[in-house]
Amino acid sequence: MSRLRIEGVTKSFGRTVAVDGVSLDVGHGEFLVLLGPSGCGKSTLLRMIAGLTPPSAGRILLDEADITHTPPRDRDLAMVFQSYALYPHLSVARNIGFPLRARRRPRAEIRAGVAAVAEVLDLGELLDRRPKELSGGQRQRVALGRALVRDPGAFLMDEPLSNLDAKLRASTRAELTGLHSRLGSTFVYVTHDQVEAMTMATRIALLNGGRLEQIGSPAEVYDEPASVFVAGFLGSPPMNLIDARVISRDGELRAVAEGIDVPLGIAGDLPPRDVVLGIRPEHVTAGVEMPRATVRAVENLGSDEVAHCSVGAAEVALRGPRPLGVAAGDSLGLGVAPHHVHLFDRAGGRRLVWQNDPKSEPSSDSLSRFPVSAVDVGAPASPRSIP
Secondary structure, eight states: OOOOEEEEEEEEEETEEEEEEEEEOOOTTTTEEEEOOSSSHHHHHHHHHHHHSSSEEEEEEEEEEEOHHHHHHHGGEEEOOOTOOOOTTOOHHHHHHHHHHHHTTTTTHHHHHHHHHHHHTOOOGGGGGGGSEEEEEHHEEEEEEEHHOOOSSEEOOOOOOOSSSSHHHHHHHHHHHHHHHHHHHEEEESSSSSHHHHHSSSEEEEETTTTEEEEOOOOHHHHHOOOOHHHSSSSSTOOEEEEEEEEEEEEEEEEEEEEEEEEEEEEEEOOOOEEEEEEOOGOOEEEEEEEEEHHHHEEESEEEEEEEEEETTEEEEEEEESOOOOTTHHHHEEEGGGOOOOOEEETTBBBBBOOOOSSOOOOTTTEEEEEEEEHHHOOOOOOOOOO
């Protein structure tokens, strides 16, 4: 096991900044997933950790040793590529044992290492085959075996499942998760697939435009997104995001927009403020807060259905067990429980947290008790957060 620390790492290609001052601390035995859309800098960051791409600024440390400028071969790291990168003329056994042969290890040690890895990955019956005789999933396991035989301090994986079909991806995800549990090794895994991230990670680092948007457990980034970007990236369908305004009415805060009037369950009297109202589709229910919803289309997802509705100028998705009992053209009332409401600053896109302690000091760039950035404010001792 190894601890990785990335301190203010930046990578520029001419005037293009691919990775912008990212700092991460990956603990011993952690499964950290670098998640984000194509072009967000996650693969570039992984290649800098591996030593394949030199950083423009910042430091990379492995067990407190600075490896920023250490050649890849001298780093105690194993890389698994998207393309598998197997040697087509070598058998499975020789592919797995190649890193040990390159280090001129004794033949007996190589045979023992290959046998041990083959047992862990269930490759024992395939050792004499060539890569062209294997399925995609089997090739992926051989690529993992070649990394595993080195017994590295950490595994780096760059979208290793993207070439597999949906069924094989699901089974290989389970294999990787089980392998991580058995080995207790440090994994840093790149993907743009949120299902992989949510099901495999101990923590997710979500990147956007080369910058770190949020890092936390899968539950934290899903249930408490730090920004509009995170809220809109995670979820299927993603969170409903609606331009709204927080107002006080009869001593209670409400989020209002055309056709929308959502109580926040908070007593208060504040000046109006422009916000982005966020509601997960699975938290939209039958109610009266959005009474003029018109169903535009209904998607059948097997066990669930998604109804896409128009409410005033906003589009709202509702997800629930099939059948929802609605069809295109229907009118229905929609609602949401206050504790399922998310609010984000309209201008900066950061999550808003309500502080009900009259002694607490709001940040200088906030209005009343709505801090612009939950990251700056932290978690107060006695807040009523949203949600």
